[in-house]
Amino acid sequence: MSGGAPTATGGHDLAGTGVLYRLALRRDRIALPVWVYLGTAMVASTVFSFDKLYADEASRRTFAAGIDGNGSLRALYGPVFDGSTTGGLTAWRMGVFGAVLAALMSTLLVVRHTRAEEEDGRLELVGAGAVGRRAPLTAALAAALTANAALAALVAAALLAAGQDAAGSLAFGLSLGATGLFFAALAAVTAQLAETARAANGLAGAAVGAAFVLRAIGDSGTGTGRLGWLSPLGWSEQVRAFAANRWWVLLLPLAGAALLTALARTLVARRDLGAGLLPQRPGPAAAAPALASAAALARRLQRGPLLGWTAALAVGGAVFGGVAKGVVDLVGDNPQMAEVLARMGGQQGVLNAYLSSIATVFGMVAAVYAVQAVLRMRAEEVSGRAEPVLAGAVSRLRWAAGHLLFPLLGTALPLAAAGLTAGLAEGLALGHGTGPAVGRMLGATLVQLPAVWLTAAAALAGYALLPHRAAAGWTGFGVFVLVAWLGPILRVPQAVLDLSPFSHLPHLPGGRLDAAPLLWITALTALTAAVALAGLRRRDLG
Structure with missing residues (x-):
């Protein structure tokens, strides 16, 4: 799938990455801004609502205290780490669901520009030119990086515009973007495992669901708090934006994304184009009468x-x-x-x-x-x-x-x-x-x-x-x-x-x-x- 030197280990396996990256952004020039706008609008509307509902610190603390004693709401949204500010309440309300939105945006984007292209046969035509074996995967991940960076920047800007603390706004935006990058890399791996885009999206979506369940159990207050650390969605809330602003926690999704990216790059060179690493069950030789x-x-x-x-x-x-x-x-x-x-x-x-x-x-x-x-x-x-x-x-x-x-x-x-x-x-x-x-x-x-x-x-x-x-x-x-x-x-x-x-x-x-x-x-x-x-x-x- 490349022109020139062998692409599995040679120096040309990234040839054409820039062109494919620009093509990916061109093809998703409408979808990606919609995803980013939706995430930003959700955060902006939430901080606006909390500002109107709880205009003083006393009312915000009373609200946060009610959440601390409510296991069902903690399981759904997570705990409140800072109940004194509107930004802290926004981080509680939108931290988990904003991270889920970033994860879905990233997985769909990566699968669309990798496995879906192979399934439809377009990647074979692209690969007939001077395009490296790992170039499509790298371009898709670069597009995901761009989208998540834009989401992080705009969310932070929206919180700043609402008068929230600069460090907390930046920490919250980066927590969403880092979570999106982790799941983009995870989708890059599922795109190598599955033979169809639907199956790749299904595996990535199951991972998002499992991460949500683990985090919910960890936050429910049943003595299983450590389970939250096994979930990338739990890492996002453990940044504790507007409270401790624990920047080091951001290293967890970033390190995970780097490891998964390395794994995906290894797998893409070890399989045939159009094939997945997971075995596919062969279908019947003839269609059933029910498909007539x-x-x-x-x-x-x-x-x-x-x-x-x-x-x-x-x-x-x-x-x-x-x-x-x-x-x-x-x-x-x-x-x-x-x-x-x-x-x-x-x-x-x-x-x-x-x-x-x-x-x-x-x-x-x-x-x-x-x-x-x-x-x-x-x-x-x-x-x-x-x-x-x-x-x-x-x-x-x-x-x-x-x-x-x-x-x-x-x-x-x-x-x-x-x-x-x-x-x-x-x-x-x-x-x-x-x-x-x-x-x-x-x-x-x-x-x-x-x-x-x-x-x-x-x-x-x-x-x-x-x-x-x-x-x-x-x-x-x-x-x-x-x-x-x-x-x-x-x-x-x-x-x-x-x-x-x-x-x-x-x-x-x-x-x-x-x-x-x-x-x-x-x-x-x-x-x-x-x-x-x-x-x-x-x-x-x-």
């Missing part, structure tokens, strides 16, 4: 992600439902906190407001799956696999219908799973019966479906009408989620909030079920999908 139609093939391609997202939302429902009692105890008599929760979803008390807000979050997460399911058609098209299917007696609309069943009907499964587990966990935590709690939460999650459908229809329109713009399918999702998520916190005008279908949904549990917005959102979904399918029929594929 385009819809059956779509079902086979889509079932894995559907089951994965269903399991993820089920776990999320159990976690967030289980901390319902902790949230109620923490809010107590704080009217400002109750007001914010009520503004984000629900009018019938703190508990209903909290449950309504997490139901909205589940709807947004389900919308991510819906967009991915729609854009599977784009992946099939650009890889050339859709062409032989459509060469037979299969129309474009029939082919699209097989895939669209999943974002339209399949999204009900992960939402129902989230509602079921959240209701069970909430009922057990509060001791008021699981049956009524499950019913309330199922209604709250399933009412998100029209907004999820409209998001999927917007993605379909982007794919069908603007096929050569990679971010077109995600544009609607980005607008809908950012408006609904950050709008209430930032108190944006109602006209802006109205841009998101999630802002029009009934606030359940606790609110009134109004069918009108559900009907007009569904009608708008049908209209958008019809326009998109008409465009898909008329344009050239590929």
Whole structure:
């Protein structure tokens, strides 16, 4: 895969790295800024909220003391190391989830520019030129370094702009960036192990999940605090930004990233191009009768992600439902906190407001799956696999219908799973019966479906009408989620909030079920999908 000297050990194994690095940034010129903006906006909105809710040090310390005695919230967010400043509370609230966001951004980026390129055959064409064996891997890691450096710098700048301590702001930003670098290097290893991009992402995602669980057990206050040190996410919070500012802890993720990078560079030279180090199970010589139609093939391609997202939302429902009692105890008599929760979803008390807000979050997460399911058609098209299917007696609309069943009907499964587990966990935590709690939460999650459908229809329109713009399918999702998520916190005008279908949904549990917005959102979904399918029929594929 290189021109000139042998690339496994020779001096040309990095040839072309600069070109591939610039190409990676060019291809992700929209996706990466969105990831970085999302992380920065989450931190900025959080520090803004805490500044409004707890304007004096006494109220902040009282809030932090409530968290210290609440094991469920510590397991979810971690302990508060500095309860005297707004920056310290922001580090508590966003430290773990900001690190998770950096980890996901990094793993997806590295796999996209390494294993995914091999799987699609593009890396073989690139390697036919003067490109070194390790150049694609090095370029992908350099792009991840750039993205995480930008995230760290902008997060620190946002905290500084909010009037927070400079050292704490820098420590917090660097903790997120260093965590992202660790998981970028980990993804570089999984890209060598797995033969497909989906499997590589799955291995890296499982590592992120395991790190979260280890950290949660360590922070839960059950005498297992040392387990947190086994988790890269635990390292991020142990920097203790705005408290001790332990800079030496940053050496742990950086050293881990260096070791994993060295391992990935060794592995990439020891395997064949296009192959993974983990053995693949051979498939049957002939297709089963159940794969005799385009819809059956779509079902086979889509079932894995559907089951994965269903399991993820089920776990999320159990976690967030289980901390319902902790949230109620923490809010107590704080009217400002109750007001914010009520503004984000629900009018019938703190508990209903909290449950309504997490139901909205589940709807947004389900919308991510819906967009991915729609854009599977784009992946099939650009890889050339859709062409032989459509060469037979299969129309474009029939082919699209097989895939669209999943974002339209399949999204009900992960939402129902989230509602079921959240209701069970909430009922057990509060001791008021699981049956009524499950019913309330199922209604709250399933009412998100029209907004999820409209998001999927917007993605379909982007794919069908603007096929050569990679971010077109995600544009609607980005607008809908950012408006609904950050709008209430930032108190944006109602006209802006109205841009998101999630802002029009009934606030359940606790609110009134109004069918009108559900009907007009569904009608708008049908209209958008019809326009998109008409465009898909008329344009050239590929």
